[in-house]
Structures are given as structure tokens and as C-alpha cells.
Amino acid sequence: MPFAEALQAEYAWLHRHPELSFEEHAATAHLKAELEALGARILGTGLETGLVAELRGGRPGPTLALRADLDALPIAEDPSHTLRSEAEGRMHACGHDFHAAALLGAAALLAQRKAELAGRVLLVFQPGEESGRGALRVLATGALEGASAIFGLHLLPGLAPGAVGLTEGANFAAIGRFSIELQGRGCHAAQPHAGADCVLAAARLAESLQSVVSRNVDPMHPAVVSVTRIQAGNTWNVLPGAALLEGTTRCFSASDDALIARRVQEICQGVAAACGVRARLTWPTRHPATDNAPALIARARAAAGAEGIPCVPAAPTLLGEDFAFYQQKLPGAFLTFGLNSAPLHHPAFAADPAALEPAARLLARLALLPWGAD
DSSP states (O other), X not given: OOHHHHHHHHHHHHHHSOOOTTOOHHHHHHHHHHHHHTTOXXXXXXXXXXXXXXXXXXXXXXXXXXXXXXXXXSOOOOTXXXXXXXXXXXXXXXXXXXXXXXXXXXXXXXXXXXXXXXXXXXXXXXXXXXXXXXXXXXXXXXXXXTOOEEEEEEEEETSOTTOEEEOSBOOEEXXXXXXXXXXXXXXXXXXXXXXXXXXXXXXXXXXXXXXXXHHHSOTTSOEEEEEEEEXXXXXXXXXXXXXXXEEEEEESSHHHHHHHHHHHHHHHHHHHHHHXXXXXXXXXXXXXXXXXXXXXXXXXXXXXXXXXXOEEEOOOEEEEOTHHHHHTTSOEEEEEEXXXXXXXXXXXXXXXXXXXXXXXXXXXXXXXXXXXXX
């Protein structure tokens, strides 16, 4: 089967079988079999889902890591799609099926050209990116110890289709997921004086948290605080004794991230005190912004040029990526790949299978390019 068709078949299999964070058992088994057939060695990481494989070149050289992610989202796919998820209520709405198929394609290209490869390549198929904790699980295995650099690639609607987006420094934001539990005292709605109103506190919190960015963060610094969920009560004539708010914070600098977290905490406690309820703030997910090493962006530009793939400057986005955790441990570059599509995390999102071959060639070239040529 021609290479492009084989890649599209792998993508189609992954797209039809989406699995949520840390549930990627079928994808892991499928990729393991495909990689072993290519002659790659599967490292004993102890990961329950996801894997790290190794390809050794024919000459001495450094260790390079290439990373793709595996998990899908709890989103029902647009029924108009020809290629559709076979799992009800789940789909690959963020392109992770594309990323994994492209990395598998890169592995196939590198396996054919091992004599040209200097050093070794670690092929990281990471679980749980959507949880914000998958990269940390991979790092905890020690599988990347000794690696000199790491590259990742992510589809990005709105970027020129088929082009590689290159950004030095931060291109994906620091992200926080917050949860605020309010505890008050329930009562009959006709007797509000007998209770402590969590609905009022939740409403005031949702509004007050908007002042964090508008009145605390430097207006020249991109930042977002969004309350995305409020849950309280279950009937019309009872003031509930508890409420839950969830949301997210986004910014690019560590100092802004710390400022936002502090102000969210202060506002929670202040509003709770004013409303006579208790507030408990937790951060289930927090990770820093990506930080792309200039030398590795130069290497990516050279690799794209060698493959005839156009490069474009890519504006930073307040989307988040736990790839940033790898970059805290070793130099890394997180690249974007343009396409025409509905937005990420949307039921109508669809990758372009025709772009798989250039994406795979780009990833392989990142490893084949002589070190020092960038």
C-alpha cells in the first residue's frame, strides 16, 4: 500500500476508536503492534496507557524525542462526517488521532533510513494531554532522561493550510483549571433570612472574577479568566446549601499566572465572607506556558524547507498544552500545522488526512537533519 494511503488508514482507525484521557488502551495496543512491526523497541515505562518507543540510528549522535498525544474528548461528533467515531459521545475533536498517525508515519520513514540517522529517536505517544497531567506521567517514568531536545506538533485551524507555524518563546498559554466549592445553609426560598445563599454567592463570584484581568493584569499582557460551569440546586422553591463553580485561567508569564491565582483566591474568600458562606478553591490542573527554544525553531524551519513545506509566523494562542512540562526539563519546540476546519474541541472539527504525509515527513526530517546544520 502506498505510504500516503497507509497513513490515512492508520488515521481512520484511530479516529473511529477514540478513548478518553488515561483510557487509551486500544490505541496503545494498536500502536505498539505497528511500531514493533517497524523494528522499534518499546521501552518498559510502566505506563498503563501510552508508550515510548526507541529507534536507534546507524551512527552515534544525540537523543531526540518526538511527541504525539492520544486522548479524545467527551464530545458527540457531527453526524454529517463521513469518517466518524464509533464510540457514542466521544470523538477526536483536537486532532490527536492526526498527531499519532503522523508520528507513526515518521517512525516508518525513520525505520527505512536508519543508516542516515545519527543517535536515537524516542517516539512518545502520550496519554492524557486533555487532563493536563499526561506529560508529567511520561516524565516520571524517566524514559526521556538523556534526551537532548523534544519536538511536538499540533493542528491549528486558522493557520494557513499545510503550513508550519513557528514561534520562538511562548506560543501556548499557561493554563489553570479551578474549582470553587461553596458551602452555605439551605432553606425555603420564601425564608431567605434562615439560610446562607450559595446561589447569590455563586453569581457574585462569577461576576467579580472578571475583574482579575480587567483590573489587575497589565492590559498589554494577554490573559483570560472564564467561569464555565455553575451548578446549584435542583428545584424552584429551595435555596440550596451548596454550589460549585468551575473555570479556567490563561496567560503567558509566570508572574501573571501567580498574580491571577492569588487574586482568584482573595476574591473567593472575600465574596464568601460577604455572603456568609464558605469557599474552597482547588486547582485540579495547572501548567506553564510553552517555551520554544530559538535554536530548535531554526531547526524546524530548516526541516520544513528541506521537505518543501511552507513556514509562517504563528501568533501565540491562549490554548493550553501540557507539552510545556517537557520544556521545563529539556529544550523543546512545539510546532503548529495549519488546516481549514471548525475550531478545536468542536463537534464539526475535522483533520485533513491529505496533510498526514507532509506532517510525517516533517517529523522525520527533524531527526534526520544533521545536528549543527540549524
